Amino acid sequence: KAGVTQTPRYLIKTRGQQVTLSCSPISGHRSVSWYQQTPGQGLQFLFEYFSETQRNKGNFPGRFSGRQFSNSRSEMNVSTLELGDSALYLCASRNSPGVLYEQYFGPGTRLTVT
Amino acid sequence: ELKVEQNPLFLSMQEGKNYTIYCNYSTTSDRLYWYRQDPGKSLESLFVLLSNGAVKQEGRLMASLDTKARLSTLHITAAVHDLSATYFCAGHLMNRDDKIIFGKGTRLHILP
Numbered sequence: 069k070a071g072v073t074q075t076p077r078y079l080i081k082t083r084g085q086q087v088t089l090s091c092s093p094i095s096g097h098r099s100v101s102w103y104q105q106t107p108g109q110g111l112q113f114l115f116e117y118f119s120e121t122q123r124n125k126g127n128f129p130g131r132f133s134g135r136q137f138s139n140s141r142s143e144m145n146v147s148t149l150e151l152g153d154s155a156l157y158l159c160a161s162r163n164s165p166g167v168l169y170e171q172y173f174g175p176g177t178r179l180t181v182t
Numbered sequence: 183e184l185k186v187e188q189n190p191l192f193l194s195m196q197e198g199k200n201y202t203i204y205c206n207y208s209t210t211s212d213r214l215y216w217y218r219q220d221p222g223k224s225l226e227s228l229f230v231l232l233s234n235g236a237v238k239q240e241g242r243l244m245a246s247l248d249t250k251a252r253l254s255t256l257h258i259t260a261a262v263h264d265l266s267a268t269y270f271c272a273g274h275l276m277n278r279d280d281k282i283i284f285g286k287g288t289r290l291h292i293l294p
Contacts, residue, residue: 111284173225
């Protein structure tokens, strides 16, 4: 079974631009969560999508948004990029929420904002 | 709200020694996870602990859970250099929020 895949793996953007990251979950998994990892703040939960609906959200500004498609693939978008958005963005998939299924992480997208 | 604290945040140790990483959490957690992360890489699942008294072992790593003390430990026995990585614990509370909350991680550096 293929694991969670994320594209692109590396990205360099300029302040003020916007960026879209993509995540394909493990086949059969319908829930996708996104995390931001920085040296200072650690791993912080962004949001979780299930059945094309956002069911959970962390404490991030509205510049961070996401969506999920009918095939469970998910994208996250960050608009008006700031230097502090430089981070490793990880997505994780699990079978479904509401049940104690373990989640599996993708390789991450390293975003650098200059 | 579930909060997860790990200590120490950084640990440098000699090969062959034993040590323990501690993970405290603030409210009842339905599940406790341990992950390993190598530099620049993603998170690899190590253990999932479900109930009080749960103990799981894989090689030189052993994880345990004490739900009454709200404490999980990751014990390293006779450390080897290959175990150098950052280890995260995460709590999972199954309420309407259903979030998985991570500790800040313990960076483990094992000296040859």
